[in-house]
Amino acid sequence: MDQLSAITANDLEVIRNPYLAIGVVVLVMLAVIAFKKMPRTEEKSESLDIxxxxxxxxxxRNYREGVIAQMFYVGAQxxxxxxIIHYGTEVFVKLGLTEQAAEARSQMLNIYAMIIFCLSRFVCTFLLKYINSGKLLMLLAAGGMLFTIAxxxxxxxxxxxxxxxISACMSLMFPTIYGIALTxxxxxxxxxxxxLIMAIVGGTFLPMAQASIIDMKVVFDGFSATKASFFLPLLCFVxxxxxxKRSQKHLPK
Known part of the structure; x- marks a missing residue:
């Protein structure tokens, strides 16, 4: 278990640090935009009213809630x-695989999840021709909730x-939320x-919160902490x- 904990900590650091760096850069750029007077353009004689x-x-409200939804989406993703690697490793070790074999199998499933994500984006883009984007977002999130409960x-x-x-349900969430919020x-x-781009900060503190739950090992009278930690992605999809659901009234029928 010590080796598994070390692998988990390393995986989290690899994912966390780039997002922390991106978040800092975005905050710095926002500060520059907010406090530096925008230059005049040929189209308008007045500076941008920041x-x-x-x-x-x-x-x-539609935009404000969109930023919040985007933050939770990035966190869920x-x-x-x-x-998925930690979850799968825990499951496959219980089924008799060595930790190394279990981790390798879990990493392969992670690749499959990303492939499903890409393929599902084409399907969901096609569905947008027939379904209101707000309704599609709600349905995808409902699917994410069901898969997360499972x-x-x-x-x-x-x-x-x-x-x-779950990856099939997440495929079109980012651009859909983006478009709805800017309507x-x-x-x-x-x-x-x-x-909306700054909402990627959800990818920093939410995974760290989930890792803290996983580190508890066991919760709820013997219930796996790894499984329990997925209540956080479930909350995100809610x-x-x-x-x-709320955005549908702001969109064309």
């Missing part, structure tokens, strides 16, 4: 892709397959887009589903 834009965006409560390989299946923002979308 203060006014921020006020309008903050007053826009990183958690499901990072800890991940938590199913035993053996079935739980691992459920975790892999109706007009010229404010230029800075509004930056806020937030996204609510946003998909």
């Amino acid at each position: 203060s006014g834009t921020f006020k309008r965006l903050l007053a826009n 990183i958690m499901c892709w990072t800890f 991940t938590i409560f199913l035993n053996g390989v079935a739980g691992v397959y459920a975790l892999v299946g 109706g923002t007009g010229d404010d979308a230029k800075l509004g887009a930056a806020g 937030v996204i589903a609510i946003y998909g």
Whole structure:
């Protein structure tokens, strides 16, 4: 178990550090944009109204909730892709594999999850021709919730397959939330887009919170802490589903 803990800590550090660095860079750039006066352009004689834009965006509930949903989505994606290796290793070791073989198999399943993610994006893009984007987002989040519940409560390989299946539901969430949140923002979308990109900070603190739960080893009177930690991605999908439902009234039929 000490070796497994060391592998888990290393995997988390590999994923966490780049996102922390990106988050710092984004915050610095936002500060520069906020405090540095924008240059004049040929199209407009006035500088960009940073203060006014921020006020309008903050007053826009659809945009504001979109940033929150995006933050939870990025967190869910990183958690499901990072800890699939830990989850799978724990399951396969219990089934009799060595830790090294279990980890190798889990890494392969992680690759399969990413392939499913890419293929599902084409399918979901096709569905957008027939389904309101807010409704599709809600349905995808509901699917993510079901797969996550299965991940938590199913035993053996079935739980691992459920975790892999979550990727199919996450495939189009980022661009869908992005588009919905910017609907109706007009010229404010230029800075509004930056806020949605900054939502990647969800990929820093949420995986760290999940890792803290996993480190508990056992919770709920013998229930695996690894399985219990996936209540966090479940919460993320609940937030996204609510946003998909609430956003439908802001979108064309």
